[in-house]
Amino acid sequence: MRMDLNSVYQRLNTGSKKWSQYPEDVLPMWVADMDFPVAEPIMQALKNRLEHPLLGYSVAQDTLRQTLVTHLAHHYDWHILPEDLVFLPGVEPGVNMALNTLAPSGSGVLVQTPNYSPLLNAPANWKLPRVDLPFHADANGEYPTDIAALQSALLSVRSLLLSNPHNPLGKVFEREELRAIGDACVQHDVLIVSDEIHADILFDGRRHIPIASLSREIAARCVTLMSASKAWNIAGLKTAFAVVQNPELRERFNAGRLGLVDSVNALGLEATQAAYRLGAPWLAQVNAYLQDNRDYLAHAIKTRLPGIRMHLPQSTYLAWLDCTALDIEHPQQFFLTQAKVALSDGLEFGDDCGHFVRLNFGCPRPMLEEALARMERSLLQR
Known part of the structure; x- marks a missing residue:
């Protein structure tokens, strides 16, 4: 049975670490936790x-x-x-x-x-x-x-x-x-x-x-x-x-x-x-969806977010974004405060990674689209 992976589930006030870390008006795209419902055989x-x-x-x-x-x-x-x-x-x-x-x-x-x-x-x-x-x-x-x-x-x-x-x-x-x-x-x-x-x-x-x-x-x-x-x-x-x-x-x-x-x-x-x-059928569907999300993200970054570079991930649902060309001192804080999008800070992954952020694209497409729209507006308005 195929699942509707486009549906955005309400996770506020469920004890979710991903959705509790930041205020409710912030879209969480950080910790490696997908926003997809668990496979029916597991449930x-x-x-x-x-x-x-x-x-x-x-x-x-x-x-x-x-x-x-x-x-x-x-x-x-x-x-x-x-x-x-x-x-x-x-x-x-x-x-x-x-x-x-x-x-x-x-x-x-x-x-x-x-x-x-x-x-x-x-x-x-x-x-x-x-x-x-x-x-x-x-x-x-x-x-x-x-x-x-x-x-x-x-x-x-x-x-x-x-x-x-x-x-x-x-x-x-x-x-x-x-x-x-x-x-x-x-x-x-x-x-x-x-x-x-x-x-x-x-x-x-x-x-x-x-x-x-x-x-x-x-x-x-x-x-x-x-x-x-x-x-x-x-x-x-x-x-x-x-x-x-x-x-x-x-x-x-x-x-x-x-x-x-x-x-x-x-x-x-x-x-x-x-x-x-x-769980193999569910995973096959999710992996195909994630690959489509990855490709959508890559195209959006290339066409709508000038100054950010992304090497196409071969695995995981995590994108490593190089924001060096944006000339923003702390890109994670910039997108958090100006776009209301929470990304993982590159400094968590290495002392020389302050101009990087990590974005979790393991989510329904509408959520990814909203995050990218917010990031695009924040860059246009700065």
Whole structure:
């Protein structure tokens, strides 16, 4: 059954973080939370579970483990065992568990920049020095990994935080690029913590490649973090999973819970099972809609918002907008106050990103159209 993705649902006063952060006259286009209704199979699974009157501590059942094993094999040609899965209340706790437990004390952590702020900030949580490896756009507007610079940077670190697909660039890593990154980490004995939460949102026929799927040697030093939360819009159910194929690494990773990362939400486990088992038709419709939104956004920026540049995202529903040519000191604040549109501040993604903003186009088209109209008027009136 196809859903009407053009309908704008009222989310004010529902406890939505996205819609509570700013005054009611501000259109929120910031946090990675889509404004689409959840897939019917997920809603039905939650209703079925709530017919049972007990909601105690929960564990992942064998059926969920097998569903994920099957999904990873079918979609990514990645063959894991059920016991390789570790269930968590979120990807961010998994990143921090990995660094706290697996990274040697005081060792460096390499992060490609710009990057998602929880990844940027995670090393400091455990007093680990962060080493930045900047992306630079090439002549085609792509953001390739500088493998020579990576090799050099790996000499001074023991861990790599990878965002794959990349947030905020919307970059999908090519197989050869990922293989070069993984092989370099094997060569330098570097742990890979890979945030792959956006794995199921890809455009133009692309296919996600988990870095751990490339070789046994790479997998042996990988903690891969995934979730249905972004693709199926169920982030509020606080459920994710790690894939750790190295048993010794997995045991140490699990020891990092330390009373902070407890059991997983009972309803989140049900929703995750339904998403990966029954949610493919809904996701296909949403991905097609998101690609159309991306293309509409790209055309609008080119024709109506002179001074802003956008590299076409290959994945995610997040657009990284370069506002340098606008000559506005703080573009996020400008659009917030003058257009009443809330975007994510580029400074959240890197210290040299103050002239960038990130726009969430995971929303009904009327909402995206209104945001762009407001931004256009604000630039015409300044």
